[in-house]
Amino acid sequence: MATLPAVSTNESAGRRWLPLVALIIVVLALAGAAEFAPIVMQRRITQGLINLVAVVGLYVFVGNSGVLSFGNVAFMAIGAYVSALLTMPAAAKGVFLPDLPAFLAAAEWPVLGGALAGGASAALVALVAGFPLMRLSGISASIATFAILVVTYVVLGNWTSVTGGQNSLMGLPIYVGLWTSAGWAVAAIVIAFLHQESRSGLLLRASREDEVAAVASGVHMVLHRLMAFVVSAFLSGISGVLLAHFLGTVRVETFYLDLTFLIMAMLVIGGMRSLTGAVAGAIVITALTELMRQAEVGVTIGTTTLAAPGGLGDVLLALLMLLIILFRPDGIAGGREISWPFRSSVAAPEIQSRKPQ
């Protein structure tokens, strides 16, 4: 196992937790600063933190396995719908979903229970779907995760008696604010970090760097991919729950290609080979899309309004993602984890550059 990271040796054992502490401080500082911001700004930052949970969720699988997943937005959708159905007031469900099975119609779970159930359902689906998919070779597996996205979209959009079909579900308890999302963001970072430092995470990254060598050394790659996929789905499910209870409504259209693209762009631009990259991407791109949104609204000077053409933000995001892939393939973070300033940086487990096929 040539590429096992140096961080597990004794001398750096203390420093190994630095990235975790630093990332938590960044998130808490961001939320703390948002306390003093105007309410609109606060909502944007809350949304950014929800994105962060989604990106970290995607990172757990994609970053550690090197296999792309287009299915994580489906897990977000599953989390959102499960939590919505379990926590909506029974009266509201009676109006929107008269044909709901009795146990769902009567359920009025506490929000935390609903959130955990949402994450757990997503994880369960990942376990079942991942069983055939993880056996495929990397690139086929990526394409096959598309199937998860499409199947979920079709089922949720047409299972009218349970999900309301193409209509929105409304009347969800709106409980996700700044600190709820910050709390979950911290939890997601902790879970992702523990996973990547665990034996399974290390072995998975070894297989990412050199599949043939890792498998030849006895790494059960399929198993470790599946474990990462399940953890990843849980976190994605949670982010879906947060989004649903932040907006107060769920629509199946929300959870399709555009969101997939946004979350993936965040991960790629931040750098998909480190947790720091995932966090950085979520924060930077949220800020950037907000700026572009403002620009599309425009500024009014006297009687004329200067505004960027609608849709320019999307174009720039796609362009930025392409430029990053072309010129800085490891993203903002460059495949390294964050470290204390003025010290030699913590060696990232995977500074070895990509080798051509």
Added chain:
Amino acid sequence: MIGQAVQVLVDAVSVGGLYALTALGIGLIFGVMRLINFAHAQLIMIAGYAVLLFFAQSAVLAVLGAVAGAVLLALVVERMAFRPLRGADPATLLIASFAVSFLIEKMMIMLVGSRPKGVDFLPMLAGQVEIAGVRLQLLQLVTILVSVVLLVATTWFLKSTRLGLEMRAAAENFRMAEVLGIRANRVIASAFAISGLLAAAVACLFVAQTGLVQPRMGLQLVIIAFVGTVIGGLGSLPGAAFGGFLVGVATILLEALLPPELRVFREAFLFVGVAVVLIFRPQGLIPARGLAGRI
């Protein structure tokens, strides 16, 4: 009853043909550079808009415009985005093509808006013909004919021309092919041009069938064709065409055979079926040679 069965079968084969052409275009590019080309959807889209632009003048002009547009876009995309990434690992290429695909789609939305536009392309094919007492849609027969012709032509090109031979050599072992004097730029650019041509054909048939053009068209086709290439066996051209054909046929048969209340879930059934196939044959139905990792 038999008439109905034949109608469904013809429908299934014609849709299967469309998916086979799409999957073949994707498979060609994957073969020569291990790139899953999401932007194939945008090749179809741009060809669709070319049809929209020219169909009022003449159908021939519209078809030529579609071919020119798709081939040109394919070559531009290859030159600007994929050539600098040649030799990068497949995951990076996959993300790059995802970004390219979104870039083109969003630019198109910015330019022409996202609303669908109606196109009355090849109205003379909308009629029906009666063959041996069974009424069949002319367009479906034309679709089958075009698919067969293009599949045969592509096969002939790959088997019997020098460029085709080079392409197959590159697909088998790119580095070895280069060492033996095959010019990579030429082979890859030709593969993109052919995939543009196939995309244009799919676009013309698809537009004639649906009568609509919009920036998102092609996406659904390409996603399902992707899955087709995976069950066919990624990296194998017969596999791609066969897998694409199979998912297309399966879609229509599911549509016809499922009870009405389950019909809306047909993609779900299709993909679950695909997953079951993959449990037993993770390499696909017609596995490619030379794809396994080597040290």
